[in-house]
Amino acid sequence: MEDLTEKIKKQKDNAYWERNQLVAALSKLFPAWLGKHDLNDRAWDADWRTIVYINIPPEARGVTDGKDFTHQISWHIHDSEVPMFDHLSYDARESWDGHDTEEKYRRLRKITPARLPLHSR
Numbered sequence: 001m002e003d004l005t006e007k008i009k010k011q012k013d014n015a016y017w018e019r020n021q022l023v024a025a026l027s028k029l030f031p032a033w034l035g036k037h038d039l040n041d042r043a044w045d046a047d048w049r050t051i052v053y054i055n056i057p058p059e060a061r062g063v064t065d066g067k068d069f070t071h072q073i074s075w076h077i078h079d080s081e082v083p084m085f086d087h088l089s090y091d092a093r094e095s096w097d098g099h100d101t102e103e104k105y106r107r108l109r110k111i112t113p114a115r116l117p118l119h120s121r
Helices: 002-029 079-085 101-109
Strands: 032-036 050-056 071-077
Touching: 002 032, 002 050, 002 071, 002 079, 071 079, 071 101, 079 101
Parallel strands: none
Antiparallel strands: 032 050, 050 071
């Protein structure tokens, strides 16, 4: 049983590692910073309290009329993966805007490739 438990844990850890490769790439394309989850909130283990925040600006979503606002997306990351985000700094002034997981991925899907400055055809 121990072998199966270890195998499942390794699969889970690998899935997070793969996800975080993409989060790290996004954090290099858009304004991003690190934060810490409230220490008084026991919903997260101590080694999962680091949060990567990314702002998707209106122009990356095809909004050019100035009437829209930036969309924030965020992920908790394990302490062991913080080094892959060493290009970011901590900013305690910025905080979570209240989005849930469903809203986060809805916002992510709104990125319009043709509006990205790095996009070329």
